[in-house]
Amino acid sequence: MLVWGVSLFKLRTPQKGATSMEFQDKVLTCIDCGSTFLFTAGEQLFFHDKQFKNEPKRCKACKSKRVSTFAAPASANEHRFQRVETRAICSQCGKETTVPFRPTQGRPVLCRQCFSQRKTAATA
């Protein structure tokens, strides 16, 4: 029977009084970390109030990260300064690591640990 689905659907009616407009919680995808986050009806109302045209693009965690990163007076060329953090697998120990550059195809990527190990081994 499909009765259950129907009754559950009916339960999802918006709360009375909270919002006069037809705002409903929305699930958005963060452009930074790719995870989904909730754009609540209250926030949408706030955005509408402020006449913001764009929906938030980042989750709260990434937003606060950004704020702290650009707490120092940032110039207009902030967009050009974009750190590339690429996920890679260390070719020596197989651990996942991030490198501040785009690894070249075919070239082995080493995590910090293996990199320093190799360095000391080479000099020894």
Ligand SMILES: [Zn+2]
């Ligand atoms: Zn995020």
Ligand SMILES: [Zn+2]
């Ligand atoms: Zn390693």
